[in-house]
Amino acid sequence: MFDLIIRNIMNRKVRSALTVCGIALGIFAVIVMGAMSENFHQTFERSMSVTSDKIRVFAESGVFGGGLTDEKVSDVLRVAGVKDAYGLLMTTFDEDKMGMTGKQILGVPPEKSSVALYPVELKAGRFLNPGDSYNVVVGSNIKREYQLEIGSKFEIHDKYFTVVGILDYTGSIFDNAVIIPLETAQDLYDVGNSVSYIFAVPDERVDAEVLSKRIELSVKGTSTLSPDELEVQARQSFMIFSVITISSGILAAIIGGLCVMNTMLMSVTERTREFGILKAIGAETRDILLLTLGEASCMGFLGGILGILVGSVAVYIMNAWLANTRIVLFLITPRLLVIAMLFALLIGALSGLYPAYRASKMSPMEALKHA
């Protein structure tokens, strides 16, 4: 039966090709949008794993609201159950680009730099040490973009820093991080003794959720995000982003599906007499269904393959192009490929369902009378 299906597709080459292109376009959109979502997903998951053991303490007015100072760090440290606490200053590296490149300056107390960044490992050099002032540790993307090596000079806010450490690639926000001593950062950006947020590390036997609430109650003017709350919040934001990206891809694929349905309906109408003949010579309903659904599914499969190929090439080209700006925006994962292929097959089969049903329900006599 499969040879008949292929032959029917091949007999209407132009129409079949256009239909396959319709599906391919939809799957192309699924791949591109999905790859964007997958990239964000991976970055999100890795960032979560890197910071999952810490409670974030913010000023009540928010991360950009100010009001969080070194004194508050001491207050947080005094709360029972807090093993360690340190403030971090976070600001955008490229202020002229409004932070669009994702590069961040992270002011970290030098003695805490290894724990603050844990479990990120060094690719070369060392973390910041007490006494460091104009030394810097850079993420893997920063190293690549500015072609930095250990000992290189790196200009930040009109001051030159010496690169002492290069972080391993993590696929997280730390790949774009420029880590300098907290005090140097506070001087450089003239923020006094302000910090953006405080990392509080709970004792091993203390429940992070409980401690999070305790900090909020004990240290006035602060709000906290426990690891679980942060994850929920981040997942919600990620979900919204995914829904927007994926649904635009799915919408394109549905349009491709309608394209198949239209083609199959035309084909079934044109071949009414043929179906009559097949029924007259003994074709079962399932044979007709198989022929029509098989055709639609095959076009879905071909469209899926084509869409995945073209989408992957497009993603590769865009990533290569964006590599100049050191931004990785797309990530094709095996999961995405499987989903795209299944979606193409599903679209093909679903679109063929109604035309197949119509073909299978035709009265053979009526079909034979069809001109």
Add this chain to the structure above:
Amino acid sequence: MPEIRIEENGLETAEKLEKELNKSNLGNKEQKIIMQVENLSKTYSQGKILVHALRCACITVRKGELLAIMGPSGSGKSTLLALIGTLEKATDGKVILDGIDLTSVPEKLLPRVRREKIGFIFQHYNLIPTLSALENVELSMRFSRVPKKEREERARKLLEELGLGDRLSHKPSELSGGEQQRVSIARALANKPAVILADEPTGEVDSKTRDSIVRVFKELSEKGQTILVVTHDPEVAKECSRVLRITDGVIKDN
């Protein structure tokens, strides 16, 4: 289209059926009865009007008969064939083919009956244009799930027997009308049916081709193949072992 008439004729009786059986000009009383049509009727409505396409048709057909069904256009010949062929549902009556009451066969099993018991030959050949002669003949065997090798062999043999051995890979558009009709005959024979139903099989061919098709029918009939031929052509009817005449949905002359 038959005249619109109110049904007033009585049902054909069993005696009449018996008479018809005796009248069979096949002459061989020993031959097996392959098909019995009993009081077969088809009525359909056109708006508020009831149209009797076929009324109480009774036919008995013996194995190997070549039976012509004649009548003017719209008299009900094709309806009779469609009812026997299970392409349409009868309003009343029975068709017993090879011991099976076709009118009581569930809808689901009808394709199997059409595949295994009935072979169709149409006026317009009705071959699948995208398939070769060989593939067209193989088609009904595909639906019977006959293994590829076996169905290819059988289709090739049938086409060779019908003189189309050198036309196996030709598409219908590359064949003459007569050749197409012979492919259609081969297709009808593929599953070794109990009866072949031919609807105006010579309607679109010249007299020479017509004669060759009739010759094929006669040869098949002599080998025991039962064939019902709907025709307008007296030359075709002349060659048949028996002729049924049908007018306004009623079998007049048997």
